[in-house]
Structure formats: C-alpha cells, structure tokens
Amino acid sequence: MGKVVANYLEAVIKPTYQDLANKADKLYEACQNLYAKRKAKTLTQADIDAACEAFKDARRDWEQSEAFLYGAASDNEIDPHIDSWPLDHDQLVKALNNKDVIAGINGNNPVEYVYNAHKDFDSVIGFHGLEFVLFRNGANRKLSDFMSENEKENGLTSVKTVNEAAFAAAVSGDLRNMTYLLEYGWLGSGAAVSHQNQLAKSMWVIKALRNKGLSPKGIPYRDYVKSAGTDKGMYPTWHETLQNIFVGGCSNICEEVATQKLGQAYRTATGTGTKDDAANYIESPYSKRSFQDYQDNIYSIKNSLYGVRGTENISTPAANSIMTYLKNKGYTKYNDLNNALNEAINALEKAKKSGVAFIDKPGAPQVKTCIDKVDALNEALNEAGKWINMQADE
Amino acid sequence: MKINSYRVPLASLALLCLFSACSDDDSDPVVPEKQEPEAKYIGQAVGNFTAEEWYPGGALGTTQNTSSNCYEDNTPAVDDQGLSDLFNQGDLMASAKYTLNTEPYKGWGPIASRRSCEYCHSGGYAHGHSRSDMDPVKGNGYIVSVYYPDAPGSNNGTPVDQLTTFTMLQAVEPFLPPLDPTKIKITWHDVTAMPSGLPMKFPDGEAFRLRYPSVEIPQSAFNTNPKPSNYAVRLIASCNFQGLGLIDAISNEDLEAQYKAEGKFVQLNPELWDNAAKRLKADAYASDYFGKKFIKRFNYDLLDGCLENDVALWDELNVLRSDIKHICSTEAWAKAMSENSAVIDYIQRNGKSPFSDVHPYYNDGTREGIKKAVAYLLSPGDHVNLYNNPYFNFKPEMTDDAYHAFMVWHRGIAVPRARNLNDKAVQRGKELFTGALGCVNCHRASWTTGADNHGSSRILGSKQLPKYAKQKIYPYSDFIQHKLDMKNDIHGSWCRTTPLWGRGLSLINSGAEDRLHDARARNEVEAIMWHAYSKNSQAYRAAEKFYKLPKKDRDAVVKFIRSI
Numbered sequence: 001m002g003k004v005v006a007n008y009l010e011a012v013i014k015p016t017y018q019d020l021a022n023k024a025d026k027l028y029e030a031c032q033n034l035y036a037k038r039k040a041k042t043l044t045q046a047d048i049d050a051a052c053e054a055f056k057d058a059r060r061d062w063e064q065s066e067a068f069l070y071g072a073a074s075d076n077e078i079d080p081h082i083d084s085w086p087l088d089h090d091q092l093v094k095a096l097n098n099k100d101v102i103a104g105i106n107g108n109n110p111v112e113y114v115y116n117a118h119k120d121f122d123s124v125i126g127f128h129g130l131e132f133v134l135f136r137n138g139a140n141r142k143l144s145d146f147m148s149e150n151e152k153e154n155g156l157t158s159v160k161t162v163n164e165a166a167f168a169a170a171v172s173g174d175l176r177n178m179t180y181l182l183e184y185g186w187l188g189s190g191a192a193v194s195h196q197n198q199l200a201k202s203m204w205v206i207k208a209l210r211n212k213g214l215s216p217k218g219i220p221y222r223d224y225v226k227s228a229g230t231d232k233g234m235y236p237t238w239h240e241t242l243q244n245i246f247v248g249g250c251s252n253i254c255e256e257v258a259t260q261k262l263g264q265a266y267r268t269a270t271g272t273g274t275k276d277d278a279a280n281y282i283e284s285p286y287s288k289r290s291f292q293d294y295q296d297n298i299y300s301i302k303n304s305l306y307g308v309r310g311t312e313n314i315s316t317p318a319a320n321s322i323m324t325y326l327k328n329k330g331y332t333k334y335n336d337l338n339n340a341l342n343e344a345i346n347a348l349e350k351a352k353k354s355g356v357a358f359i360d361k362p363g364a365p366q367v368k369t370c371i372d373k374v375d376a377l378n379e380a381l382n383e384a385g386k387w388i389n390m391q392a393d394e
Numbered sequence: 395m396k397i398n399s400y401r402v403p404l405a406s407l408a409l410l411c412l413f414s415a416c417s418d419d420d421s422d423p424v425v426p427e428k429q430e431p432e433a434k435y436i437g438q439a440v441g442n443f444t445a446e447e448w449y450p451g452g453a454l455g456t457t458q459n460t461s462s463n464c465y466e467d468n469t470p471a472v473d474d475q476g477l478s479d480l481f482n483q484g485d486l487m488a489s490a491k492y493t494l495n496t497e498p499y500k501g502w503g504p505i506a507s508r509r510s511c512e513y514c515h516s517g518g519y520a521h522g523h524s525r526s527d528m529d530p531v532k533g534n535g536y537i538v539s540v541y542y543p544d545a546p547g548s549n550n551g552t553p554v555d556q557l558t559t560f561t562m563l564q565a566v567e568p569f570l571p572p573l574d575p576t577k578i579k580i581t582w583h584d585v586t587a588m589p590s591g592l593p594m595k596f597p598d599g600e601a602f603r604l605r606y607p608s609v610e611i612p613q614s615a616f617n618t619n620p621k622p623s624n625y626a627v628r629l630i631a632s633c634n635f636q637g638l639g640l641i642d643a644i645s646n647e648d649l650e651a652q653y654k655a656e657g658k659f660v661q662l663n664p665e666l667w668d669n670a671a672k673r674l675k676a677d678a679y680a681s682d683y684f685g686k687k688f689i690k691r692f693n694y695d696l697l698d699g700c701l702e703n704d705v706a707l708w709d710e711l712n713v714l715r716s717d718i719k720h721i722c723s724t725e726a727w728a729k730a731m732s733e734n735s736a737v738i739d740y741i742q743r744n745g746k747s748p749f750s751d752v753h754p755y756y757n758d759g760t761r762e763g764i765k766k767a768v769a770y771l772l773s774p775g776d777h778v779n780l781y782n783n784p785y786f787n788f789k790p791e792m793t794d795d796a797y798h799a800f801m802v803w804h805r806g807i808a809v810p811r812a813r814n815l816n817d818k819a820v821q822r823g824k825e826l827f828t829g830a831l832g833c834v835n836c837h838r839a840s841w842t843t844g845a846d847n848h849g850s851s852r853i854l855g856s857k858q859l860p861k862y863a864k865q866k867i868y869p870y871s872d873f874i875q876h877k878l879d880m881k882n883d884i885h886g887s888w889c890r891t892t893p894l895w896g897r898g899l900s901l902i903n904s905g906a907e908d909r910l911h912d913a914r915a916r917n918e919v920e921a922i923m924w925h926a927y928s929k930n931s932q933a934y935r936a937a938e939k940f941y942k943l944p945k946k947d948r949d950a951v952v953k954f955i956r957s958i
Contacts, residue, residue: 070461070463074517074905075904075905075906076905077531077532080532081532084490086493086496086497087496088491088493088494090493090494090495090751098567119529119530119564120567122491122509123491208529210523210525210906211905216905216907234902235902243460243461244462244902246461247464248462248463248902249462251463252461252462259478259482263479264482264483267479272479281490386458389431389433
C-alpha cells in the first residue's frame with residue numbers, strides 16, 4: 001500500500017503541481033506582455049491569443065489538481081484565493097475606478113500589492129478575474145475591444161481597458177506565487193529552485209501562513225502523506241490514507257461537480273430545484289469552458305487512480321497505481337469503477353463537442369446525462385473507498 | 395529505507411527552509427507497523443464501547459465518512475427526508491464569497507464581519523484557528539469582546555455599546571468599519587507558572603506549555619461616536635458546526651435535569667441559574683419567533699437556545715432578509731458615519747445616479763440631506779424600515795426560500811463516525827475519562843434527543859427541516875457553562891463545556907486543531923492542563939488527576955478524545 005501511495009505522490013501530485021507552476025510562469029509572462037503592449041498601444045490580437053492560450057494551459061493543470069485539494073490547497077486557503085466565482089462586477093468596477101488600486105497595480109510591486117490589499121477586490125482576483133479580462137462570450141477578447149479606451153460591457157463602461165490590462169498583469173503574478181506555494185507546500189525543497197527563490201523574495205505569501213506553507217508537521221505534504229503510521233503522518237494507517245484519496249480527494253471534487261458545479265444551474269433551469277437555486281453559479285462563464293473544467297476535474301480523478309498523468313491518452317493504469325492494486329486484490333467492482341470513470345469523461349466530452357456551452361443552456365438534457373454519470377462515479381468512488389478501508393495494511 | 399535528506403539547495407532558500415525540514419527526495423515511504431483495519435469492528439460492541447458509540451450523532455446524525463472532507467457532510471436524515479438539494483444549496487450559501495450585487499450570493503455590507511460563513515468556520519465549518527491578527531480573511535474566526543471591566547484585569551463587565559456581537563471589521567466604500575482590524579494587536583504570552591501550583595512538567599518529567607492571548611485596541615481603531623474608553627478586550631473563536639441540529643433536538647426537560655443534577659454540587663452561572671433556589675432563571679431561555687422557549691445551549695457564551703433563531707447571514711454579512719427591517723450595526727457607528735465628511739463627500743459626488751451603489755443615501759443631494767439618510771439607513775433601531783422609508787426602499791437580498799435552504803444546511807451537518815474504538819489505548823482512555831478522572835461530570839458522554847419539536851421563525855413557518863427525534867448521541871458535553879479561571883479568560887468568565895465529538899478530525903479537515911474558546915490550546919494536553927491552571931477551576935480536580943497519570947495513560951486519554 002505504501003508503494004501505491006508513493007506512486008500517487010510522485011507520478012501524479014508532484015508533476016501536476018510542477019506543471020501548474022511552470023504554466024503559471026508562462027501566463028504571468030503573457031500578461032506582462034499584454035499590459036506592456038496595451039500601454040504602448042502596440043498590442044496585437046496575437047498577444048491576446050497568446051495570453052488566452054497560456055490561461056487555458058494553466059487552468060487545465062489547476063482543474064486537474066482538484067482531486068487533491070486536501071492538504072496545501074485547502075489548509076493554506078489557496079483554492080478560494082485563486083478560484084472563487086462568480087466574479088463580483090461591482091467590486092471590479094469599484095477597484096478599477098479607485099486611484100489607490102490603480103496606483104498599487106502600477107506601483108513598485110504590483111504583485112505584493114494585490115496580495116496585501118485585495119480585501120476590497122478579493123472576488124475578482126485569481127483565475128476568474130483573469131478569465132474576465134481575457135475572454136468574452138466564449139472567445140478570446142477582440143483587439144478592438146481591448147484597444148478602445150473604456151470597457152464595453154454593461155455596467156463596466158467606467159473601467160479603462162489599460163487598467164484592466166494592468167490588473168491582469170498584477171493578478172497573474174499573484175496567481176503565479178500561489179502555484180509556487182502549492183508546489184513548495186507539497187515538495188518542500190524538491191520544488192524548482194527558481195520558484196523557491198521567487199517565494200523567498202515574496203515572503204508576504206508565506207509569513208502569514210500557519211505552517212509557513214508546509215503541513216501541520218512542518219514537513220512537505222508529500223512527506224506528511226507518505227509518513228502514515230508515524231508521528232509525522234497524516235493518517236495512522238495506509239488504508240486510511242488510501243481511503244482519503246478516494247473520499248477526501250476524488251469523491252470530494254466529484255460530488256462538487258455533480259451537485260454544485262453542474263447541479264445548481266441545472267436544477268434552476270429545469271425547475272427541479274427551488275427557484276433560488278444558484279442560476280448564476282456557473283464556473284468559467286466568460287471563456288465558456290465550463291464543461292472543459294469539469295472534465296479536467298474528472299481527469300484529475302482518473303490520474304489519481306491510474307497513477308499517471310495524461311490519462312486523456314492513457315488507458316492502462318500504472319503498475320503501482322491504485323487501480324492496479326484494486327485489480328490485484330480482487331476488488332469485485334473494479335470494472336464498475338473503471339466504467340464509471342470513463343463514462344463520466346465521455347459524457348462531458350460529448351457535452352463539450354455539442355457546441356452548446358453550459359451557460360447558454362444549463363437545462364439541456366446533456367447536462368442531466370453528465371450529472372447522472374458523475375453521480376454514478378461518485379458512488380463508485382465511495383464504494384471503493386469503503387472497500388479499501390477494510391483492507392489490512394501491508 | 396532511505397532517510398529523508400532535508401538539505402537546502404541555495405543560500406537564498408534559507409528564509410524558506412528556516413521554517414521547516416524541507417524534503418526534496420523521492421524516498422520510499424516509511425513502513426508503519428501493520429495495523430488491523432477498524433472496519434470489521436464498526437457498528438459492533440468492542441471492549442468498553444457499545445455498538446452505538448461508533449455513531450456519535452446517532453443513526454440519523456452520523457456520517458460514515460472520516461476523510462479530509464467529512465466535516466461538510468450532510469446527515470443521513472437530510473437524505474432520508476428528501477432534503478439533499480436544499481442542503482447543497484445551503485452549503486453554497488454558507489461557503490460562497492458574497493458579492494456586493496452580483497447574483498447569486500449578493501448583498502454583503504455596508505459593514506460585515508466576514509464575506510462568508512466559511513471565512514470564520516474555515517476548513518469545512520471547523521472550529522476557529524489560533525492567529526496573531528484580526529484580518530478578516532478566510533481562516534480567521536476571531537471576534538472580540540470589548541467591555542468595561544468591573545475591576546482591573548477582570549474578565550467581567552458590561553459590553554461597550556459601539557460594537558455588534560460579531561465584530562464588524564469590513565465596510566463597503568465610503569463607509570468605515572466600526573472597528574479597524576489593522577489596529578488590533580494580539581500578543582501571545584507563555585505561562586511560566588500556574589497559580590494552582592502544579593509544575594509545568596508532569597511527574598515523569600515531560601514538560602507541557604501553555605500560552606494565552608492579550609488583545610490591545612487603541613481608541614483610534616473605533617470609527618464610532620462616541621468612542622469607548624477604559625475598556626478591556628477578550629478574544630473568542632468561532633465554534634464548529636458539526637451536529638448542531640442534534641444539539642437543537644435535545645429537550646428542555648433533559649437540559650433542565652442536567653442543571654439540577656449539577657447545581658446540587660457546584661455553583662453555576664448565576665445569570666442563568668438560581669444557585670439558592672436551585673432553579674433556572676428566565677434568562678436561561680431563548681424564545682423562537684412564536685414564543686416557544688428553549689434552554690440556551692449554543693456557543694461558548696450560550697448565545698442561543700434555538701438554532702432556528704439563526705440570523706448569521708444578516709448579523710455577520712448584513713445580507714438583508716424579509717423579516718428584519720434594519721441592518722445589523724450600532725447607533726454609535728451610524729452616527730459617526732453620518733457625521734463623517736469624507737463619507738458625505740463621496741455620496742454627494744457619486745450618489746446622484748440611480749445606478750450608483752451609494753444612491754440610497756443621496757436623498758436630496760445636500761450635505762444635511764445625506765447626513766439624515768445615512769443616519770437613518772445605517773441605524774439598527776426598530777424604528778427603521780429599510781423596505782419602506784422616505785430615503786430609499788431596499789429589497790431583501792436573500793429570499794425566504796433561500797433562507798430555508800440555508801437552515802436545512804445548518805441543521806443538517808453531520809457528526810463524523812468515531813474511530814479506533816477497537817484500539818486498547820482508546821478503550822483505556824475511555825475508562826479513565828468516564829471513570830476515575832471524572833471528566834464526564836461536565837463532558838457528559840451521551841444524551842437521547844427528545845421529540846425534536848424544534849423552533850421556527852417567521853420565514854421558516856412550517857417549512858421542513860431535518861429532524862432527529864430519539865437519537866442516542868455522544869457529544870461529550872453538558873451544554874452548561876463552567877468556570878476554568880484561566881488567565882485572560884472568556885469575557886464573563888463562564889464558558890460552555892464544548893462538545894468533543896468529531897474534534898479529533900479537525901487537523902485533516904482544516905489544517906489546525908486548536909482548542910478552547912480562544913483557540914489558545916494547541917493540542918489536547920494543553921487544553922486539559924488549562925483546566926488545572928487555577929484551583930478555582932471547576933475542573934481542577936479532574937485535571938489534577940490527569941496530571942498525575944503515567945504517560946501511557948495520559949496518551950490514552952488524548953487518543954480517546956481524538957477518536958470520539
């Protein structure tokens with residue numbers, strides 16, 4: 001069991017956070033370029049497109065980390081810091097019309113400013129603040145919109161687009177720091193040296209944290225998880241550690257996708273919930289990539305169970321994976337779990353390819369199919385978690 | 395097995411790695427001693443535990459989940475009674491960051507304590523963590539009690555009029571929060587000796603540490619008129635939410651019987667209990683909207699007796715609801731804002747447009763007119779009707795149906811299943827905790843809920859909430875206040891015995907596991923030894939017995955507390 005957990009940590013969690021941090025680098029650079037050229041009035045559509053692509057790349061790795069939000073992302077409140085929605089439009093307008101905020105995001109250290117002063121614009125930072133600046137109506141922002149003096153969106157016309165670009169540049173730096181913090185939290189000094197150096201220069205993100213970004217035992221989360229049964233361990237046993245991967249990790253995001261990310265708006269649209277279900281609670285509405293996000297969440301689960309990244313193109317679990325362990329130990333519902341996993345992914349693939357974005361038709365039958373398949377996967381994950389909790393450590 | 399190398403790759407990393415041992419290796423995991431899974435014992439009597447004790451919230455109130463997300467689970471009653479969708483909706487209402495005016499979770503301000511319930515009750519509605527600041531960020535569950543001490547250093551005294559119960563630390567521009575959090579200073583002090591005389595080492599030589607907070611707030615931090623003076627400050631941390639519906643379902647008769655049983659032997663809070671006549675006073679009860687009375691049982695300071703009186707989104711975020719017609723504030727703050735020239739300037743400059751968020755305060759656009767509107771609309775007085783007044787008629791920001799969903803969630807959060815009851819050490823811990831030590835004199839092990847004819851409110855009416863009739867539950871609390879006589883104790887000195895159920899899972903759910911009313915105890919041993927800080931503590935004898943135990947038994951008691 002220890003080797004299975006070790007493989008999960010090394011082959012899934014570690015490269016996911018490493019890739020996320022590297023892609024957040026690219027996003028930061030693209031947003032710096034966008035702002036510099038917007039300010040100089042030399043911005044091109046290619047610059048905007050490059051930032052949008054960098055956003056999508058980083059976003060994919062983040063969504064593919066959500067089956068292990070426990071640990072560094074939750075304990076250090078990184079998840080709500082970088083991935084809250086919906087965007088508070090009024091807050092954005094206030095912030096980008098506030099001379100102190102404009103000075104801060106154009107000051108000596110805009111990234112530090114965002115972190116320390118974001119209480120008045122905390123609902124518009126992170127991925128979704130960037131999404132709003134970079135995308136509209138499911139497409140990359142148009143150059144003509146970005147080059148006009150003011151925003152064209154209803155209710156936002158007082159906002160200057162150059163300030164939006166400055167805001168994106170600063171927020172992308174804060175996002176980059178948070179992804180470095182995730183990498184450092186899980187890997188400690190195993191994180192990229194350049195990222196550690198950047199964190200050492202950005203102590204504001206670390207100084208307020210209870211355990212300085214590391215686990216409650218003062219060691220990286222990787223060591224915390226793999227020290228089961230010792231006084232440094234997250235759990236006293238391996239079977240509880242594995243159960244947590246199933247339930248606290250995979251099921252946690254699976255249930256959220258079914259009941260909240262998809263469910264809230266679906267129930268409203270179809271009248272199957274109360275009239276106060278959150279119709280507007282739809283993630284990634286500006287890029288219209290909601291189904292992509294949710295599918296990446298399920299890939300996050302598949303990666304965790306298959307013990308390898310890139311399961312979009314891999315159909316065989318790794319030798320020391322959780323799936324292989326289940327198979328070798330004769331888990332009778334192995335096929336049910338595997339099928340549920342693939343059916344959930346396929347349902348979301350179909351929805352993605354339908355050409356109808358979630359936000360445009362949240363009550364569509366394809367949404368119900370996705371909910372049912374993700375629900376079924378959640379049930380299978382909990383079954384497997386229950387079974388694994390009955391196994392003796394070995 | 396390779397030993398982890400905690401080397402530091404670059405000198406510049408010293409800043410980071412000062413904090414910890416940092417691993418950069420991919421070593422194989424440590425191989426722990428083989429442990430038998432508890433699974434085959436779950437739901438069965440084992441050692442000195444009954445089968446029921448695996449389910450501290452009873453069949454209707456316990457989740458089987460013990461993983462890092464278990465604190466957010468709904469009870470089986472929620473599913474059984476067809477309330478799952480409402481629970482999920484309520485869960486989002488409690489965890490989403492509220493916006494100013496963007497749907498669906500909108501309407502915080504003009505002042506607020508936090509931006510969502512989960513800001514204080516972070517980590518899946520866990521207990522508040524210990525911190526050294528009052529920044530109203532996610533993960534900070536502190537509020538302050540500011541009062542006029544009845545003697546120097548006293549924990550007792552009348553609260554100041556300038557603040558609300560849940561300290562408002564944020565404001566929407568141009569308003570200022572009643573209390574500026576950046577000016578509040580929290581300092582942690584190590585205890586070098588306990589007044590009880592017990593050494594800070596157990597007889598076997600193992601040392602323990604205790605620390606307590608002091609809080610300083612300069613008068614300049616108050617944005618009120620008048621500002622208070624000669625006040626003292628105490629901290630209080632947010633409580634966890636697991637099992638609140640079950641506590642709500644305990645009958646008045648059973649709680650009263652507990653008061654009577656304890657009142658024979660110890661002095662109880664004289665505000666609630668007549669120690670001479672041995673009976674409850676009128677203040678021991680809280681009434682629901684329809685006048686039905688409930689013995690107070692919630693929060694360290696026994697704020698309420700009826701969960702359905704909950705007004706959290708209003709009294710912490712100021713999200714307007716149909717049954718309350720004014721905001722949650724104080725007259726001293728409303729007066730200060732109405733007299734603040736920067737506030738009036740801003741409203742005069744920005745408020746004319748009906749689309750401006752300060753338009754409600756614009757009135758006729760004159761300084762006097764704005765002052766009048768601000769004074770009225772920000773007042774907490776019963777004379778205020780935000781929905782029908784000469785200045786601006788607001789609309790509720792939360793519908794009645796949404797509030798119903800919120801209450802289904804609030805009453806529907808489960809208690810996690812007990813763990814490791816087959817472990818001999820846990821069994822020994824129980825033997826000591828419930829036997830020789832006498833901890834259960836206050837941390838009463840079990841209750842059986844009543845018929846669960848719970849309270850209601852004007853909004854809720856007869857709408858369905860999850861119910862928990864006749865459940866045998868194991869909260870390990872008497873729901874009565876006692877005195878521990880700690881340094882810088884809770885304001886008022888009387889603190890409700892905290893339920894212990896599920897608290898052993900706090901670290902994996904929330905990343906912290908601090909205990910006691912202000913989160914001063916960093917672990918169970920510290921929490922227990924605070925009970926022995928003073929010989930005036932009502933729990934001194936029990937804690938003294940713990941102090942005298944051999945280490946193996948102390949560890950067993952801790953393991954028991956972490957398992958229930």
